[in-house]
Amino acid sequence: MIEINNLKKVFDHNVVALEKFNLRIEDGQFIALLGPSGCGKSTTLNCLAGLLDPTEGTILFDGKDVTKAVPKDRNIGMVFQSYALYPHLSVLDNIAFPLKQKGVSKEERYGKAREVANKLQIAHLLDRKPAQLSGGQQQRVALCRAIVKEPKILLLDEPMSNLDARLKIEIREVIKSIQQELGVTAILVTHDQEEAMALADKIAILDGGEIQQYNTPDMLYECPNNLFVANFMGNPPMNFLHATMLDATHFSLGGVPLRCAMKLDTELAGKQVKLGIRAHHMSFVFEQDEDHPLSMQVRLVENLGKELLVYGTVGNDGLRISYHDKSRYEQLKALAKHKGYVYLCLGTSYNVFEMPGGRNCVLF
Amino acid sequence: MAYQNLTQSERKKQTIAIAVMFAFILPIVFMFVIFFSMAFFKDGSFTLENFSFVWGEMKLRDQTTIKSMLPALKNSVVFTFGVTSSEVVISMLAGYALSRLRFVGRKTIQTSLLVLRMFPTLLLLIAVLYVLMALHIVNTLKGVVFVALAFRLPGSTFIIKNFFDAIPRDIENSTLVDGCTRFSGFRQVIIYLVKPGIVSIAVFSFLSAWSNFILFNTLLFGNKTPVVATYIRALTRNEQMIAPYSVIAAMGIVYMIPVITFFVITQKQLMEGNIGGGKGTV
Amino acid sequence: MQGKNLQGYVFLSPFLILISIFYIAPAILTIVMSFSNLDGSFIWEFVGFENYGKIFKDPNTFLILRNTVLYIVVSMCIIVVLDLFIATLTTYFIRSDGWASFFKSIIMIPLITPSVVYSVLWIWYLDASDSGFINNFIRLFKNDFISVNWIAKYPFQVIILAQVVVSLAYGAIIFSSAIRSIPENQFKAAHVDGASEWEIVKTIIIPNIQPHIKFIIMWETLGLMTNYLNILLITNGGPLNRTEVWALSAYHKAFIDQQYGYGAAISVLLILVVFMIMLLWMFASKTRVESEE
Numbered sequence: 001m002i003e004i005n006n007l008k009k010v011f012d013h014n015v016v017a018l019e020k021f022n023l024r025i026e027d028g029q030f031i032a033l034l035g036p037s038g039c040g041k042s043t044t045l046n047c048l049a050g051l052l053d054p055t056e057g058t059i060l061f062d063g064k065d066v067t068k069a070v071p072k073d074r075n076i077g078m079v080f081q082s083y084a085l086y087p088h089l090s091v092l093d094n095i096a097f098p099l100k101q102k103g104v105s106k107e108e109r110y111g112k113a114r115e116v117a118n119k120l121q122i123a124h125l126l127d128r129k130p131a132q133l134s135g136g137q138q139q140r141v142a143l144c145r146a147i148v149k150e151p152k153i154l155l156l157d158e159p160m161s162n163l164d165a166r167l168k169i170e171i172r173e174v175i176k177s178i179q180q181e182l183g184v185t186a187i188l189v190t191h192d193q194e195e196a197m198a199l200a201d202k203i204a205i206l207d208g209g210e211i212q213q214y215n216t217p218d219m220l221y222e223c224p225n226n227l228f229v230a231n232f233m234g235n236p237p238m239n240f241l242h243a244t245m246l247d248a249t250h251f252s253l254g255g256v257p258l259r260c261a262m263k264l265d266t267e268l269a270g271k272q273v274k275l276g277i278r279a280h281h282m283s284f285v286f287e288q289d290e291d292h293p294l295s296m297q298v299r300l301v302e303n304l305g306k307e308l309l310v311y312g313t314v315g316n317d318g319l320r321i322s323y324h325d326k327s328r329y330e331q332l333k334a335l336a337k338h339k340g341y342v343y344l345c346l347g348t349s350y351n352v353f354e355m356p357g358g359r360n361c362v363l364f
Numbered sequence: 365m366a367y368q369n370l371t372q373s374e375r376k377k378q379t380i381a382i383a384v385m386f387a388f389i390l391p392i393v394f395m396f397v398i399f400f401s402m403a404f405f406k407d408g409s410f411t412l413e414n415f416s417f418v419w420g421e422m423k424l425r426d427q428t429t430i431k432s433m434l435p436a437l438k439n440s441v442v443f444t445f446g447v448t449s450s451e452v453v454i455s456m457l458a459g460y461a462l463s464r465l466r467f468v469g470r471k472t473i474q475t476s477l478l479v480l481r482m483f484p485t486l487l488l489l490i491a492v493l494y495v496l497m498a499l500h501i502v503n504t505l506k507g508v509v510f511v512a513l514a515f516r517l518p519g520s521t522f523i524i525k526n527f528f529d530a531i532p533r534d535i536e537n538s539t540l541v542d543g544c545t546r547f548s549g550f551r552q553v554i555i556y557l558v559k560p561g562i563v564s565i566a567v568f569s570f571l572s573a574w575s576n577f578i579l580f581n582t583l584l585f586g587n588k589t590p591v592v593a594t595y596i597r598a599l600t601r602n603e604q605m606i607a608p609y610s611v612i613a614a615m616g617i618v619y620m621i622p623v624i625t626f627f628v629i630t631q632k633q634l635m636e637g638n639i640g641g642g643k644g645t646v
Numbered sequence: 647m648q649g650k651n652l653q654g655y656v657f658l659s660p661f662l663i664l665i666s667i668f669y670i671a672p673a674i675l676t677i678v679m680s681f682s683n684l685d686g687s688f689i690w691e692f693v694g695f696e697n698y699g700k701i702f703k704d705p706n707t708f709l710i711l712r713n714t715v716l717y718i719v720v721s722m723c724i725i726v727v728l729d730l731f732i733a734t735l736t737t738y739f740i741r742s743d744g745w746a747s748f749f750k751s752i753i754m755i756p757l758i759t760p761s762v763v764y765s766v767l768w769i770w771y772l773d774a775s776d777s778g779f780i781n782n783f784i785r786l787f788k789n790d791f792i793s794v795n796w797i798a799k800y801p802f803q804v805i806i807l808a809q810v811v812v813s814l815a816y817g818a819i820i821f822s823s824a825i826r827s828i829p830e831n832q833f834k835a836a837h838v839d840g841a842s843e844w845e846i847v848k849t850i851i852i853p854n855i856q857p858h859i860k861f862i863i864m865w866e867t868l869g870l871m872t873n874y875l876n877i878l879l880i881t882n883g884g885p886l887n888r889t890e891v892w893a894l895s896a897y898h899k900a901f902i903d904q905q906y907g908y909g910a911a912i913s914v915l916l917i918l919v920v921f922m923i924m925l926l927w928m929f930a931s932k933t934r935v936e937s938e939e
Contacts, residue, residue, distance in 0.1 A: 051537045072543040084534035088556035097552075101543030145542070155541075157534075370741055377843070381739035388732070389752045392811060396755060398779065399767050458661035467654030478928075480669065482865075484872030484920050487893060487913040490900040491672035491679060497688070499667075514668030517661055575760035578875055582901055593762045597879075600766050609770050609777055616763040623758050631751060 001027055002048070002153065002185065007057035009043050009209075017043040018209045021057065025187065025202075030179055032188045032200035034232065040209040041189045045155055048187065050074050061152070072101070077146030077184075078155040081162065083138045085130035091117075091141050092126040098149040116144045120174060136167045143175065147182060154179065156188040160195060172198055193233050197221070205229050223351075227358030230276045230351060236309065238351075239282070239319045241275040251275075251352075254315045256293050261348045263363040268354060273361075276351035279309070280322040284342040286331070292343035299339070301332040308332065312342070403614035414614040422611070430607060433618065436595035439505060440574065443591060446509045447516070447573040452566050454513070455520040456558070460550065462521070463528035464536070477525075480518035489582045496583060508583050512573060520565045527561030528554075567630045574622060592619050676917075679910035686904035697911035706887055706895075713802070714891040718870045721806050725813045725866055726859065732814065733821030734847055738833075750819060757815040765879030768808050772796035801881045801889045808876050813869070817862040824855040857931070864927040868920060892916055 007021035018040045025031050033041040046052040048059060050071040058067045066074055077098070085094050092113055099109035117123045120140045130138055139159060146154060156175070160168045176199055179186045190196050196203050197217045204214040205228070213225040224230035230238050243251040245268040249260050253275070285292050296312040296319060308323040310332060323332070335342065352361050370378065403414050416422045418437075422430040461467075462474055492511050493502065501507035531554060539549030555562075577593040584594065596615050599606045607615075655662070683693050701707055732753065736746040756764060771779045774795030781793040797804050828850065836846050852859070874894035877883065883890035883898060890898070893916060900909025 046537075049537070049541055051540060070545075071537075071540040072545070076541060078538065078541040080534040080538055082532055082534045084532065084538035086535070086538075086553050086556075088553075098542040101548070149543070374741065377739050378741060378745075381735045382745055385732075385735055385740070385745075385749045389749060392756065393752060395767060395771055395779075396759075399770060454660045454664070457657045461654045461657035465654040465657065467651040470654065473658070479924065480665070482868060482920075482924055483673075484868065484893070484917065485669070486872055486874070487896060487917055488669070488672040488676055489897070490906050490909050490913065491675035492668065494675060494679070494684075494688075494906070495668065495672055510664060511668050514664045517665060518669075521661060571758055575758075575762075577760065577762050577879075582897075593760060596762045596766075600762070600769070605766075605769075609766075612766055612770075616766070619760055619763060623760070627751075627754070627758055631747070 001025065001060075001062060002187075003058075003060040003063075004044070004048075005058045005060070007044070007047060007059070008055045009040075009047060009052065010055045016209055018047075018054075021209070021211065023204060023211065023214065025185060027185055028183045029201045030176070030186045030188070030199055032190060032196035032203045033206060034190055034193060034196040034203050035206035036191060036232075039206040041191075041206050042157060043209075044206075045157055045187065045189045048153070049076055049078055049155055075149075075152045076155055077149065077151035077153070079139075079142045079146045079157065079159045081158040083130075083142040085138055085141055085145075087130055089129075090126065091122070091128050091130065091133070094130065094141055095126075095144045095148055097145060102149065112148055113144070116148045119178070120144055135163055136171065139163065139167075139171055140174065143178065147178060147184070150182070151184065154182075154184045154186040156186060158189055158191070160190070161192070168195070175199065194235060197233075205232055222349075223360070223362070223364045224276070225360055227274065227276070227353045227360075230353070230360070234278060236279045236320045236322075238276045238278055239317070239321075240353075241277070241314060241317045241319070243273050243275050245269050245271050245273055253294060258294070258346070260352065261346070262350060262352055264352060264361045265363045266354075266361055268352075268361060272355040274353040274355055274358075275346070276353055276360075277346060278349075279320045281347040281349050282319075282321050282344060283323070283347065284310075284321060284344050286328075286342055288341075288343045292345055294344045294346075295341040296344050297339055297341055298332060298335040301329065301336050303329055310342075314344070399609075400613050400617055402610045403617050406610060414610050415618070417611065417615065418618060424607060424611070428606065430599065430611070433592065433595055433615065436590040436592050437618075439589055440592045443505055443509060443512075443576075444570060444573040446505075447512050448566055448569040450509070450513055451516055451520055451569045452562055455517055455524050455565060456555075456562065458517070458521045459524035459528050460554075463525045474525075477518050477522050481522050483518075485515040486578060489578070493583060503584055503586065503588060505584075505589050508579050511583065512576065512579055516569060516572065520569065524558060524561045524565055527558040531557050563630060567626065570626055571623065676910045676913055679907050680914045681911075682907045684906040684910075686906075693907070697908050698915075700908060701911060701915065706890070709887055710890050710892055710895050713887075713889065714871070714893075716802070717806065717809075717889075717891055718867060721809050721813070721870050722863065722866050724806070724810050725817060726862060728810070728814055729817035729821050729862065730852070730859075732818040733825055734851060736818070737822045737825040738847075738851065739843075746822075750815070750822065753818060754815040756812045761875050761879055764812065765808075765876060768804065768880055769797065772804060774798070797881060798885055801885060805877050805881055805889050808880055809870065812876065813866060817866065820858055820862060821855055824858040825851055828854045860927075860930065864923060867923060871923075872916065872920065 002023070002025040004021060004023040007018050008016075009018040010016050021040070021044065023044075033044055035041050043052060047054045050066070050069055050073075054067060058065055060066065061074065086097065089097065092110065095113040095117060096109040099112060104112070114123065114126070117126055120143060122137060122140045122144065125133060125137060125141070130141065133141065142159070159175070160171055163171060172195065175186075188196065188199055200217060202215060203217055203220055205212045205220065207228050213220055213229045220229060221233050224233060227240075241253060243253045245251045245260075246257060247269045248264070248267055250257055251260055251273065252258070284296060288295065294314065296314050298310060298312045300311040302309040302311075303326070308326055308329055310321045310323050312319050312321070334340075350362075353359065354361050404410055404412070406413055417430050417433050419434070420432050422432075424430065462470060462477070496502040496507045496511070499507070501510070535553065535557065536549065539553050540546070544552065575593070577597065580591050580594045581597070584591075587594075587598070590598075592615075596612065596619065599615075600612060605612065680697055681692055681694060683691050683696070732749070736749050740746050740749070759767075770777065772795075773779070774781065774793050774797075776782070776793075778793065778796075780796060781791070785791045832850050832854075833846060836850055841849070872893050874891060874897060877889055877891060877894055878897065881889045883894050892912065896909045896912040896916065898909075899905045899912060903909075
């Protein structure tokens with residue numbers, strides 16, 4: 001188990017990267033640290049690796065304090081964003097490098113390296129130099145090097161940010177299967193929520209050096225703690241609509257009073273809120289009626305193949321809505337051309353964020 | 365840009381430019397070729413007699429004797445080897461520290477490197493002589509090695525520091541994670557990444573040390589420790605040449621063989637534009 | 647933190663020790679010496695600003711100053727113009743790498759020739775005796791030509807020429823790699839717009855490598871100002887001080903006349919000028935960076 005207690009890191013010129021940072025990671029779990037650049041996720045990873053000294057706080061591996069330990073005494077493997085392969089060594093020597101540092105005999109370390117290379121299907125590249133490899137191949141070599149010494153913890157520092165979309169998916173599968181096979185605890189740093197969702201058992205969303213929410217991908221997606229988390233998770237991003245609470249169970253949206261479908265944990269009467277609704281949780285009808293009083297001006301419609309994505313506006317708020325009835329494509333296109341209207345149904349699953357502050361008030 | 369991709373007019377312009385450059389370098393080439401070819405002739409016939417100073421004493425026509433060049437050659441080799449190897453090692457240590465380690469005073473040293481690199485060291489020779497006397501290493505080869513090193517180190521440290529700066533942090537971190545200490549990572553990985561920098565320092569250090577004259581001229585006296593530069597200079601005072609030009613040309617050839625060899629091997633390095641300093645900047 | 651400081655200084659210690667003893671200490675000592683009348687007997691006696699007064703009273707000072715300025719300005723102008731000429735020809739007009747590096751290697755030969763040999767080459771070239779090359783060469787065409795002692799007759803021109811030939815390589819290579827880094831599209835666009843080659847040189851090449859030109863001007867100025875080696879070896883300041891420059895006079899006063907204090911004072915004045923140029927350049931390059939941001 002990895003425990004990070006009250007970690008604080010201050011860089012030169014009093015730049016605070018982390019503040020009161022706490023995290024608990026169970027053995028064998030795959031954790032993602034997700035956030036925008038400058039949120040402190042890489043700092044956390046470097047502190048875990050021992051490449052940075054924390055200003056305050058402790059890091060425990062299996063109850064042992066490693067805060068002051070040098071990287072080589074931490075039994076970790078790491079994959080870097082730039083892969084950081086050693087250009088003067090062959091692929092085989094690159095992979096065997098960590099074992100060489102441990103004093104493993106030549107035969108044994110080359111044997112191990114070959115074994116790992118086989119597992120990641122790069123056995124045919126062992127004699128080449130890193131410069132002769134493609135990005136995806138370099139990535140696999142870096143992964144081999146990180147796992148060859150069978151570390152307790154695998155750290156992944158934005159390992160896929162330099163790959164194109166198709167390779168990303170491929171490497172994602174490789175990483176996930178290797179992690180499961182070895183049962184290693186893995187910590188992934190990324191700014192790509194899709195990557196985090198796909199790989200991680202639990203995701204910690206970071207902003208401004210603090211954890212915003214630490215939970216399973218599903219919980220983050222469905223029940224975000226606050227506006228920041230809601231904003232960060234999901235593609236297409238969540239829709240936000242400005243509204244005013246009228247009483248405990250009603251709000252007014254664009255002048256139209258509506259019943260709130262969600263149970264709230266506090267009394268918000270008279271307060272400004274933002275409704276956060278996923279694109280696939282809402283829908284619309286083409287004729288206005290009692291149940292659908294709220295109008296949305298259609299701006300654009302995209303055919304994504306499996307569904308339509310409709311762009312529109314309510315007041316000043318832009319919306320994206322997934323629409324499954326593809327036979328309506330031409331009709332929607334015509335509406336978009338004439339800036340016509342459709343009528344929203346907000347559905348029964350949405351979030352209510354208290355403004356200002358952005359706390360999610362829905363009682364889950 | 366590949367030659368065959370040139371358009372008709374570009375090719376024409378290139379031909380003219382080549383002709384112009386030829387005309388430009390011709391006098392220089394002429395001067396060097398004729399001078400050095402004199403070494404192989406005596407009284408109009410081909411001979412290697414002019415080179416006999418290399419292995420022993422040499423009698424000239426007017427009965428003056430020239431001492432053998434061997435002791436001077438030996439001293440020059442010792443000096444050059446000492447300066448070049450120490451310069452590479454010391455500047456690498458310093459450049460690495462300035463690029464990668466954090467310590468109080470780092471910024472100050474970095475800034476002073478820039479100033480020291482351009483400072484006119486030749487103007488300090490008077491005081492240097494005094495310092496050598498105070499340390500009782502005046503008129504020794506060892507003393508000159510120290511001075512040459514001190515004068516050259518700011519420049520070479522600056523160059524190698526830039527090479528260290530260009531190494532990605534990830535690579536260095538990766539060695540640490542893979543189980544290296546800072547030192548073993550340096551020895552096994554980092555040193556290979558700055559190899560071009562090491563070569564370029566070594567080249568300039570070698571050229572400067574081997575060709576140096578002014579340090580020997582001012583800091584070594586009484587002909588106790590001859591080096592090739594002072595050996596040749598003693599025979600070519602401004603007022604009059606003691607040896608005939610053909611013999612001096614032969615000496616020049618011997619002196620320049622290592623330089624030319626080094627130049628041919630490392631030409632690419634020299635051409636890449638990171639020349640360490642002009643001639644005579646010690 | 648304490649350990650980290652120590653580690654840094656362990657790495658730096660050989661560097662710092664050598665620099666302090668054989669570089670920084672002499673620099674300070676030079677200033678101290680300039681206020682003394684230290685000579686061959688090595689007895690310290692401080693005389694205040696007497697040495698500096700002596701410089702201004704010396705009748706030769708004006709001649710030396712004039713020589714120095716003339717030497718620097720003329721050499722530098724020729725060097726920069728020729729460097730631009732060579733770099734443009736070998737980089738822009740000559741696209742074949744083989745030819746370009748051939749010419750650049752030839753130009754580097756004087757630079758890598760040890761000064762002791764290089765100076766003899768010039769002395770031989772211009773020698774008044776029967777072995778002198780130029781005199782013999784002219785005699786090939788004009789039988790009754792009477793040998794000229796070129797160095798004695800045109801000493802100033804000779805040292806400038808010798809220095810220019812040596813200095814060409816450095817600037818030419820710097821300029822050449824600067825020209826090479828100009829995006830090819832700029833030239834293509836200019837060609838499409840119908841610019842002549844001269845206009846391309848004037849409006850694309852020179853503005854693009856302007857920082858490098860400034861650097862070379864500064865670098866060569868410092869070099870010409872302080873490096874007296876070729877003058878020492880070819881004319882030794884003569885005849886009759888006609889090629890004596892400021893830096894060389896410091897050398898002569900100290901190492902020939904053994905007036906160490908006086909020589910130090912001459913050096914200190916020159917070092918002050920060097921520092922001013924360095925500051926000026928640092929200031930200029932700093933404002934350039936800022937304006938680019």
